Amino acid sequence: MAQRRNGFMMLVIMLLALCTVLYPAAVPAEGDTDENAEGAVRFDLLLDSYEPEKDHYNFYFTYKTVHAWWDAVAMGMEEAQRQYLMKGVTITYDYVAPDAASAEDQQIRLREAAAGDYDVIGVDVADESLISPVLDELAEAGIRVMTFSSSDAASGCRRIAYVGNTHNYEDGAQLAQAMYEKIGGKGKVAMLVGTHGAPCHEDRAKGVQDMTARYPGIEMVAVEYDQDSIDLAYDLTMEILNQNPDLSGLICCNMSNPVGAARAVKETGRNVVIVGMDHDREALRYLREGTIYCLGIQDCYSIGFDTIRVAVKVADGILPGDLYPEKTEEQTTIIYQQDAQQMLELLYGEI
């Protein structure tokens, strides 16, 4: 039995290695994404067979900023909570964030939570350099900590587990490659990033930069941070457009970037290809009308659901291993204009 399992694990590792080598070539071509779009977000999740040791758990989660993206994560959490309740296990939790992203605010929140009666404290890391030490501090104090959403702590941090996007770098590279193929591999492009230090944003930006290096005809003329603000993203885009009349593309690394960028591009009537992240409803509408070329959709619902599922095991003192991995990977799917309507219906019931 153990021999068969080892063989299976070997096969999985080989497949993953093959995928890693081949991933740039595996960027989905426009028009090949109907099936992917349908499975971009899974709403049919069920708890595994694990039997929690307690009948009540209390968690604390904090994330970067109050934003619709994390509301989607909340939906998955609520479903997991509901399913545990059906099993006779009560899950209570706090899920709070500041109105504007702030690593300092996050530090305060984490320390305040440490004084509370929480079984597990989870965080969507706002800045890995500032938050990772706090997490270590909490772990040192015997508090069970985990990370979730799209930003993990720094390597070596003593957080127990991470649930979320484990491939931000690849997401950024894929978006960049999709754009570069669209504009014929040459031209001036600019990049909008979210928050300084936010791992997910920075990893995507790095993926973009590395992919850009593979295209000698591409010139990156600007890199700006919008601090997860749509209005700022709009202002920055306007500035970039004014300074670069021959701009061919804009790469957006977070959820607010593509909305602000699309508003500006549409307003100016410029022919600029926009690629971006996430499922903002306005962004999906821009995708539907063709202002945005493609979007990387993260499965927020699964992130929320799995965060609760893993948190219960963490609270029970179970370490990553057979029952759950150290990093629970959640998928990102690149969708194009033809997928936009389906996604709007799926996520927002918009007809």
Next chain:
Amino acid sequence: MKRSLLITTLVGAVIVVLIVTGATIWMSAGARSATDRAVEKVSDFYLEELAGRRSQVVSRFLETITEEAERAVLLMKPENLRSRDALREYIGYVKALYGFDVFAVADEDNIVYTEYSTYSGGSRYAFLSGQQAQRKTITTSAVYGAGKEICLSIPVEKLEFMGKKLKTCFVKINMSDIVSMLAFNTEENGTHFSMYYENGENLTGLDFGPIGARENLLEAMRQQLTNEQWQTLSGQFAEGVSGEAQFTYSGRDQILYYAPIPETGWMITVLIPKNLVYDQIGGIREETMTRSTIQIIATCAALLIFFTVLAVQANRISQAKIEAERKIAVKDALTGVGSKYAFTRKVETVDAEIQKGTVKPFAIVVCDLNGLKQVNDTKGHEAGDAYIREACRLICGMYSHSPVYRIGGDEFVIYLQDADYERRDELLAELNRTSEANMADGNASVAAGMADYEPGDQSIQDALGRADQRMYEQKRQMKGGR
């Protein structure tokens, strides 16, 4: 005469039938038109009633929830706000008490407190921001993966939790509860219900007759209505005003009726085939028309029967009158024996038998009254009439089995057949003897002559002539004998 009467009757009957039929058809057409107008009114009333009632049900449902939520806040005690767990416990109690799926309160920082969670709700619930939090609102919003979420929120005053003011409480409403409550499933009679946002988006997730759940009603109707109609429809939706639109969908005439649900921004919609009410009431109309038709036919039949009976009766009366006149004609008014006319008819009959050779043996007796002129002259005509009647009784008494005719003022003819014929000589002799005796006594007497029908006679007149001659001979003898 008879034919004229029949024609007059028939023409009269036809005219009356035509008038009755025409009047009935005219009245029926009027009734049909009036019925159509009534049906339209009833149809409008029916739709208004259907939509209005459901609108009221939804309003009442939402009012009830509002009252319960307000009561829940009102009953909140300081100990319920002492800690997060205490607040969660109270929220759980309220949920169970009122059967809410979700009941929550939010503080001034838009932190939402539910039975199991505390979360930042600023980006999730638009009603937490700005002025909306200060008044009752019903918000329907599309939520990631959850379709449409309906929240009824009411402001909270003078309550604090963990040093922050509580500003709002809200209840999440399950649309399926409203849908089941409204009994939308009435497809068996072709009536469909649904609810839409003011922008035409489906609120219930149910098909609305031929319009799919995923279709925007206003967009779907754009294909069916004229531009003017569509502008009216979309304008009324935007303003939350009730109205109706008629259109043809898949070859069927439909009526779309819509009415606002107060304070929600929702429109309740009813879709019925146009002919539904017409069919329902049309049955009554057809029944009425059938009755009218039956009435027309019955009236015509009655009139025909009436006129037929009238014609028959008129004919009978006419026949009776003719018969009476005929009887008068064949009967002598003074004596009651056959008249001269009757004798003429008898002559015709007998002559016809003679001609055919079928006549039975007969004899003719001719009697002439003796002394009538003298009676008339001396005693008056009444006495003369009495004299005639007495003489007639003498004759009739003698020839009791034979027809007697008075063919002149004082002249009688007796047609003898059968028994009287067999005894004709004996009877004549007896008559003569009686007459002579009467004459001697001053009573009525007659002179009589008789002649048999003889082979070779071409007519009764031949025998009559011979009898008449013998009567005169007899009269001379009696005068001579006197």
